[in-house]
Amino acid sequence: MAAAPKAHGARRFRSQRRERMRKTLLWGYAAVFFAFLYLPILLLIALSFNDTDVTGLPLRGFTLRWYREAFASADLVHSIVNSVLLGAASGVIATVLALLLALGFRRDFPLKGLLMKLLLLPILIPGIVGGIVYLVTFGFLGVPLGVWTTTLPVHITWVLPFAFLTLFPRVRALDPSLEEAATDLGATPFVAFRRVVFPLIKPGIIATVMFSFTLSFEEFIRTLFVIGGDRTVPVQLWTLLSDKAVPFLPAVGVVIMVVSMLVSLVGFAVSAQVDRRRPG
Amino acid sequence: MSKHDYLLSTRRQVLKGAAGLAVAGAALPAFAQAGGQVEVLMNNAMVSPPLKAILEKELDLKIVDGPFMSGTDTVSRLTAPGGPRFDLMNSSFAFSQPVVMGMKAGAERVQPIDPSLIPNMKYINEVSKRGIGQRDGKTYMMPHSWGYDSIIYNRKAVPDDDPYTQSWSLLFEDKYAGRIAWWDVAHQMLMAAGLYLGHKEPEKMDRAQLTEVGTFLIKKKKNVRTMFGTFAQGSNLLSNGEIDVCYGIAPMRNDLQKRGFDVAGAWPKEGVLSLINASYIPKESRNVKAAHAMINAMLDKTYAQALASGSGYLSASTTAMENVSEADKKRYGFGIFEGSIKHYELKFPADMNMWIETWSRVKSS
C-alpha cells in the first residue's frame, strides 16, 4: 500500500490544491446562500423605517413612527410575554418527558415500535390538521381556549417528538458501563442518573430545551386554532396582517427578531456556562 | 348545551383568533355592568373613532366594540351556549333574520325592541322599512344603514368614462386582465357573477345555473391576480399598486379615499349588491336601556349625517340626506334611496352549501 515517497508527495500536493478549490467553492456557495437568506430580512428592516402608509416599496423617507406604534401596542407586548412564557414552559416540560422517554428507550420493551409511531404522530399530522384536531377536541370537551388551558398542551405535544429526536441520540450514545459501574458500587438508579448520566447529557438537555423553545416560539398554525382571543407572537403578526392596512408590520417583525435573538443569546450564554462548569 | 353548540362557540373563538380585529382585545373592566358601558358587535366602521365619539358624547356612555368578522360569524354567536357576550349587535338583515328571529314564533333569539324608546324611528326612510323585523306585533330588528358592494378601481389606471365601469364586467372581463382581485367568498362573488350573467334573482339559481356561473368564473379566473381574504388585504393590494380593480365594500372605498388614494366605486348597471344593516338586542344583553338608546341615537341627525363620510354606510334615517350636496349624494350613493342607483339586495340563497361547493370548485380549478 505504501507508495513511493515521490508519488505520495505529488498526490498530497494535488489533494491540497483540490482541497483549497473545494474550500473556495464552499465559501462562495455559503456567501450566495446567506445573501439569499438575508435579502428579505434586509428589505424588512428597510421597510420598517419607510415613511409611507403602504407596506412596500418605494422607500419614501425615514421615520420611526412604526416603531413607536409597535412599542405602544399593548397587544404586542402581551403576545411577546405569552410566547416567551409558553416557550419556556413547553420547552422544559417536553424535555422532561423526552428525557424519560429516551432513557426508557435504551432497552427493548413490548409495544416499543408502536410507541415510536405514536411519538411521530404529532409531526406526521400536517399543521393545519393538527390545529383542527385540537379545536374540535377542546370544543367538544368544552375547554375554554387560551394560552395556558389549550395552547400549552398543544405546544408540548408538538415539541415532544423533536425533543426526543434531539435527545435520544445522545442518550443512546452513553456508555452503559458507566451507569453499571455506579450501580455495582452501590448507587441507586436515581443516584446513578443524577451523578453519572445527567452531567454527561446536560449539554444535550440544554440544547433540547432551547430547540424546543424555538419550536414553540415559532409555532403558528396549530396555535392559531386553539388560542382563542389570546395571542402569541406569530398569531399577533397574522392578525396584524389580516386585519389592518399594515404599515407597521415590518417594524413589528424586526422587533420580534430582536427579542428572539436576545432570548436565544441568553440561552446560548447559559448553555456555554454550563459547558464551562463541566468536569474535564 | 349540546355538543354542537360548543363546537359553534369554539369556532367563534377560532375566528376571533384567526382574523380578529385588535380593537377591543383587552379584558373588560369589572364595572362593566353599571349603566355606563355597552358592548357592541357591529361592523367596526360603524363605530369608528369619530362616529363613536358622537355616540359616546350624546349618550354619556362608553362603547366597547368587539371584533366584527362577518354577518355569518356574528349571527352564529347567537346560537352559542350562554349567548353572545354583547349588549347590542348589528349585521345584514337578509342574512341574519332567519337566525335572529327564528323560523316561527317563539324561536326568537333576541329580545323585543321597545319602539317607545326609539322615537327616531319616524325618520326611517321608506326603502329601509324593509329592515324592521317584526312578528306578532313585536319588533325584533331595527334598520341602521345600507351598505353596498361594488367594484373599487384605481382612477389612474381605469378612466371614469370607461364603459366597463358601468358594469360588473369590470371585475370579470379581460380588459384589465392581471390587475383584478376577487374577494374570497362564495355568496357575494357568485351573486355578482349571477347578476352580471343576467339572472334576475341570483339567489334562486338552481344547480344547473350555479354550475354555469361557476364555469364562467373559472374561465375568467385567469384575469385575476389574486384573491384576498380580508378587506385589509384588498385595500393593501389596491394601495400598493399591485392591482387596479377589486371587489369592494363601501367602507373599504371610504377608507382608501380618506387616506388619499385616488379610487372610485363603480355603479354597475346590473346593480350594486346592497344590504340593510339591522340592529338587534340579544336576550342576554346586560344594558338593555343603553342598547335602545344607542339604536335611537344611530338614527339621529348627528350620527346619521356623519355615517356616510365616516364609514361609507348610508344611514337609514331621512335626516342623513338633509344638507347633503348633490355631488356628495352621488359620491356616497344616496341614489339607492331615490331610485337613481340600481341595486340588488343580497338575499340568502336557498342552498348555501351548494354555493359554497361551487365557489370551492372555482377556487381550486
Next chain:
Amino acid sequence: MKSARGRRGLGPLLVVPAAVWLVVFGVAPLCLLVALSFWTSTIFGTTPDLTLANYRVLAEDPIYLWILLRTLRIAATVTAISLLVSYPIAYFLASTKGWHRMLFVVVLFLPFWTSYVVRTFVWLPMLGRTGLVNAVLMKLGIVDAPLDWLLYNEGATQLGLVYVYTLFMTLPIYLSLDRMDRTLIEAAADLGAGPVRTFLRVILPLSLPGVISGCVMVFLLGCGAYVTPQLLGGTSGIMFGNVIATQYTTTNNWALGAALSMLLVLVVGICLAVFGRRVRVDDMFAQS
C-alpha cells in the same frame, strides 16, 4: 449488560408518562376527528351523525383529489430543492471550527427568529409589481415593465416554502455531518479515493440519517402548508391546507374539513410508509 438488580424492569417504565401524554393528546383527538368526519355540518352548526356524505363529496368531486395531488407534487419539489440548497451549506457549517462555526450557526438561525408569517409576507414587497426585484430589474434596464409572473403563482409558493423551511433541512444534515468521524474521510483519501468518490461512498451515506430527517420534515411541512400558498399563491397556487382551512374559517363545514384532513393524513402516511420501506426510518436517530 444484565444486572441482578432487575434494573431492566425499571427502565422501560420511564416511558409511561410520555406514553400517557401521547395517548391523551395525540391519539384521542385524532379519534375524535375521525368521528367528526362522519357527522353533518351546515353553515350554522354541526350535528353528530353517522353519514358517509362527506366522503362521498370527496369521491365524487375530482377537484379535491386533484388539489391533493398538486399539493404532494409541490411538497416533493420543495423537498428536493431544499435538499439541494441546504446540503452544501450544512457541509460548509460542519467544516468550520471554533468561533467561526458558532458565528455561522447564529447567522443561519437569525432569520428564523422573525417568525414564519413575516418570512412569508416579506416576499410580497420582494416580488410584487412594485417590489424590490422588479425595481432593480427596471433600474438596470433589463426589463421595461414590472414582471407579473414573479408572484401569485405556484412558483412563488414553492420559493416561499423553500425559504421558510430551510432550517429544517439544514439542521439535521449539519448535525449528522458533524457527528461523522473525520478519520473515515482520511482513510478514504489514503486509500486513493477522489473527492467525488469520497463524497458519494463515505460522506453521503453517513449523513443519510440527517438527510432523511430533513426530507421527511420538509415534506410534511409542505403538505400541510397554509399561510404561504394563501399569501403568495394567487389563484393558481392553492394547496390542500387552504381547502381544509376554508372549512373551518369560512364555510363552517367542520365535518367535511375533518374528512379532508383524514384524507391528507392517510395519503401522507402512505407516502411515508412507502418511503420508509426503502430506508429504515429508525436509522433516522440511530446515529452512532
